[in-house]
Amino acid sequence: DTAVSQTPKYLVTQMGNDKSIKCEQNLGHDTMYWYKQDSKKFLKIMFSYNNKELIINETVPNRFSPKSPDKAHLNLHINSLELGDSAVYFCASSQGLTHTKTQYFGPGTRLLVL
Amino acid sequence: DQQVKQNSPSLSVQEGRISILNCDYTNSMFDYFLWYKKYPAEGPTFLISISSIKDKNEDGRFTVFLNKSAKHLSLHIVPSQPGDSAVYFCAASAGGTSYGKLTFGQGTILTVHP
Numbered sequence: 001d002t003a004v005s006q007t008p009k010y011l012v013t014q015m016g017n018d019k020s021i022k023c024e025q026n027l028g029h030d031t032m033y034w035y036k037q038d039s040k041k042f043l044k045i046m047f048s049y050n051n052k053e054l055i056i057n058e059t060v061p062n063r064f065s066p067k068s069p070d071k072a073h074l075n076l077h078i079n080s081l082e083l084g085d086s087a088v089y090f091c092a093s094s095q096g097l098t099h100t101k102t103q104y105f106g107p108g109t110r111l112l113v114l
Numbered sequence: 115d116q117q118v119k120q121n122s123p124s125l126s127v128q129e130g131r132i133s134i135l136n137c138d139y140t141n142s143m144f145d146y147f148l149w150y151k152k153y154p155a156e157g158p159t160f161l162i163s164i165s166s167i168k169d170k171n172e173d174g175r176f177t178v179f180l181n182k183s184a185k186h187l188s189l190h191i192v193p194s195q196p197g198d199s200a201v202y203f204c205a206a207s208a209g210g211t212s213y214g215k216l217t218f219g220q221g222t223i224l225t226v227h228p
Contacts, residue, residue: 004157031214042116043158043203043218055213090157099207099214100146100165105157 003027004106006091012112013081021076021109023091029104031055031097032074034066037088037108049074050097081113117141118206120219128227133191135222137204140185144206148216149178149189152201161202162189194226 034046048056049068094101145166150158164171204219
């Protein structure tokens with residue numbers, strides 16, 4: 001039973017398109033995150049939500065819009081995709097905002113923009 | 115400006131020997147440190163953590179050492195097993211208004227040879 005799941009696993013699309021990535025967790029956590037792993041392999045935080053409220057917005061272009069319909073879901077919508085958006089996007093969740101809480105990651109969504 | 119650095123892109127060890135993975139950080143506000151392990155096509159999984167009030171934390175074959183004055187931490191795996199072959203990420207977080215934000219290093223690929 002997958003704790004943090006993401007769909008789709010792979011996404012290949014053209015520049016200029018709009019796409020969404022979905023994330024769901026069944027751990028009962030109240031905090032969810034989006035991270036981006038770029039070509040240099042660094043994992044960098046993009047957003048976090050706690051109880052559906054935006055907490056962290058890490059200077060991400062406003063083409064990226066997260067949406068949290070409930071505590072178990074955090075989706076990422078990307079408008080006008082650019083080549084530089086190609087990366088692996090990881091969703092994560094934790095119980096609470098305290099920085100010592102363990103974050104559990106999903107398997108990642110590999111986005112390729114052509 | 116990379117606040118968490120793993121200067122060894124890869125490490126190769128023989129089964130049964132010790133693996134030592136290193137990590138340096140620059141931000142003195144970091145007070146909690148974690149190691150994550152990642153297999154190909156999977157998300158990072160939590161391995162072990164350490165608070166800045168400690169200098170050592172042990173969990174089975176895994177031990178993390180923290181040297182605050184040097185802003186350095188290391189992960190020791192003893193004995194190493196082929197199943198330990200993966201990418202290891204060091205991560206750090208700060209209290210206060212960081213709200214769970216993890217800052218990751220770029221990872222070290224560990225290969226354990228039978």
